[in-house]
Amino acid sequence: MVAVAPVIDVRVQAEDFDVGAEMAGLERLGGGAVGSFTGIVRGGAGLTALVLEHHPAMTHKALTRMAEDACGRWPLLGVTLIHRYGALVPGARIVFVGTASAHRAAALDATMFLIDWLKTRAPFWKQERFADGRTAWVEARSADDTAAKRWDADKGDVMDG
Amino acid sequence: MVAVAPVIDVRVQAEDFDVGAEMAGLERLGGGAVGSFTGIVRGGAGLTALVLEHHPAMTHKALTRMAEDACGRWPLLGVTLIHRYGALVPGARIVFVGTASAHRAAALDATMFLIDWLKTRAPFWKQERFADGRTAWVEARSADDTAAKRWDADKGDVMDG
Amino acid sequence: MAIEMLYFAWVREKVGVGAERIDPPATVRTVADLIAWLAARSPGHAAAFAEPDRIRAAIDDRFVGVTAVIGDAREIALFPPVTGG
Amino acid sequence: MAIEMLYFAWVREKVGVGAERIDPPATVRTVADLIAWLAARSPGHAAAFAEPDRIRAAIDDRFVGVTAVIGDAREIALFPPVTGG
Numbered sequence: 001m002v003a004v005a006p007v008i009d010v011r012v013q014a015e016d017f018d019v020g021a022e023m024a025g026l027e028r029l030g031g032g033a034v035g036s037f038t039g040i041v042r043g044g045a046g047l048t049a050l051v052l053e054h055h056p057a058m059t060h061k062a063l064t065r066m067a068e069d070a071c072g073r074w075p076l077l078g079v080t081l082i083h084r085y086g087a088l089v090p091g092a093r094i095v096f097v098g099t100a101s102a103h104r105a106a107a108l109d110a111t112m113f114l115i116d117w118l119k120t121r122a123p124f125w126k127q128e129r130f131a132d133g134r135t136a137w138v139e140a141r142s143a144d145d146t147a148a149k150r151w152d153a154d155k156g157d158v159m160d161g
Numbered sequence: 162m163v164a165v166a167p168v169i170d171v172r173v174q175a176e177d178f179d180v181g182a183e184m185a186g187l188e189r190l191g192g193g194a195v196g197s198f199t200g201i202v203r204g205g206a207g208l209t210a211l212v213l214e215h216h217p218a219m220t221h222k223a224l225t226r227m228a229e230d231a232c233g234r235w236p237l238l239g240v241t242l243i244h245r246y247g248a249l250v251p252g253a254r255i256v257f258v259g260t261a262s263a264h265r266a267a268a269l270d271a272t273m274f275l276i277d278w279l280k281t282r283a284p285f286w287k288q289e290r291f292a293d294g295r296t297a298w299v300e301a302r303s304a305d306d307t308a309a310k311r312w313d314a315d316k317g318d319v320m321d322g
Numbered sequence: 323m324a325i326e327m328l329y330f331a332w333v334r335e336k337v338g339v340g341a342e343r344i345d346p347p348a349t350v351r352t353v354a355d356l357i358a359w360l361a362a363r364s365p366g367h368a369a370a371f372a373e374p375d376r377i378r379a380a381i382d383d384r385f386v387g388v389t390a391v392i393g394d395a396r397e398i399a400l401f402p403p404v405t406g407g
Numbered sequence: 408m409a410i411e412m413l414y415f416a417w418v419r420e421k422v423g424v425g426a427e428r429i430d431p432p433a434t435v436r437t438v439a440d441l442i443a444w445l446a447a448r449s450p451g452h453a454a455a456f457a458e459p460d461r462i463r464a465a466i467d468d469r470f471v472g473v474t475a476v477i478g479d480a481r482e483i484a485l486f487p488p489v490t491g492g
Contacts, residue, residue, distance in 0.1 A: 200407060213406070214330055214331055214334075215330075215406070216328065216330060216380065216383075216399055216401070218383050218397070219380055219383040219384075219399070222383055223383075223385075244406060244407075255407075256406070256407055276407055279406050279407035280404075280405075280406060280407035281404065281407075282385070282404065283404060283406040283407065284330070284380065284385075284399075284401070284404055284406070285404055285405065285406025285407070286330055286331035286401065286402060286404060286405055286406070287405045287406070288331070298331055298332045298402065298405075299405040300403075300405070301402070301403030301404065301405050305407075
């Protein structure tokens with residue numbers, strides 16, 4: 001067996017994605033264990049859309065660095081990160097994290113790590129739009145910072161976005 | 162908002178399943194966070210098939226109890242557990258764990274819990290079949306027991322299968 | 323009282339059947355007693371139950387330890403540690 | 408030397424533009440200096456940068472702290488804490 005570089009697939013896009021197809025791609029890497037997280041716009045309180053703005057020049061690079069970082073921490077065969085931008089209605093997918101590994105804990109821990117980091121280190125901003133015309137920028141949550149900091153033990157050089 | 166009982170969907174079947182469709186069902190529960198784990202037959206060393214035997218009268222009940230236990234531990238909106246039996250070739254899906262929640266950590270922790278418990282508490286046995294005609298029953302791994310025992314802290318009445 | 327025995331994986335292979343009906347004497351109180359009693363039934367049973375530490379059990383579709391009392395169990399399954407997932 | 412400024416989310420809304428070219432004096436050494444200097448450019452800038460603690464920054468597409476030295480940065484982005492994922 002030859003060690004193969006992990007397959008990193010990062011996409012920042014307005015359009016939706018096919019979760020089944022993404023999972024199938026990770027399954028084909030042969031590790032035996034595929035983990036995933038999908039984030040979806042939650043409705044309620046008159047929300048009509050979540051509008052995601054991002055820093056286009058930076059986003060793809062930032063997500064790629066996160067995926068590479070995950071591959072340095074866990075024995076992964078593949079990482080797929082997809083993050084949408086633009087106006088997304090309740091029920092729409094926002095983000096997908098998928099990982100493939102020979103080890104189930106590696107796949108799921110890396111998935112958790114990546115979604116924690118996406119919440120706190122990816123240059124995206126969410127604005128809520130409501131039926132009555134109001135808009136509100138989503139505030140960063142300290143709980144997200146706390147979750148992300150769990151992964152910092154061995155890293156001294158990272159910054160919160 | 163009315164509290165709704167979690168949607169538990171347990172299937173023990175010979176046939177394959179559609180990961181995208183399973184994920185879509187969990188997405189529609191509206192929690193915003195969907196976690197998943199898929200286990201796939203790993204090839205190599207001349208393996209031609211993994212044959213999964215189970216205790217038919219017991220399996221569905223055992224998996225349902227696990228899903229209910231997960232719902233007692235985390236605020237889940239839905240749990241889908243699918244476990245196949247019969248002869249599965251390398252690359253074939255064996256097992257799917259999917260969870261929906263309003264909290265990403267709940268979704269992913271419950272996914273990890275369920276796959277750890279499926280490994281150690283679901284009445285399945287795997288036999289490897291090789292190209293040269295050999296067969297070998299897969300031995301239970303103490304690492305799996307250790308992983309499962311992490312979740313025992315607050316439970317005194319469980320048994321290893 | 324008759325008990326329906328179920329065997330799985332290499333326990334089934336060594337015993338030679340997946341199910342059988344047995345009627346153990348009253349001295350067989352626990353699952354551990356039952357395993358010892360079964361081992362004397364045939365060379366296949368002896369091979370299956372040569373290492374009782376490697377045997378797990380379920381009574382009426384619930385996992386139990388080998389110290390569990392059989393009581394009025396209708397169905398008892400014996401098998402190796404599970405390897406699903 | 409001219410720097411391309413990028414603004415995102417409510418920083419962009421308050422400033423009133425998503426990008427502008429600026430040429431700060433040499434006394435503006437760090438990102439914190441820059442934020443203070445920008446706040447004097449217009450009422451919109453003043454509103455955007457009224458609470459410097461709420462501002463995050465990236466220089467040439469890398470996140471930096473506000474004590475980071477601007478140096479020969481070509482592009483600096485200022486924005487609220489991120490809320491992706």
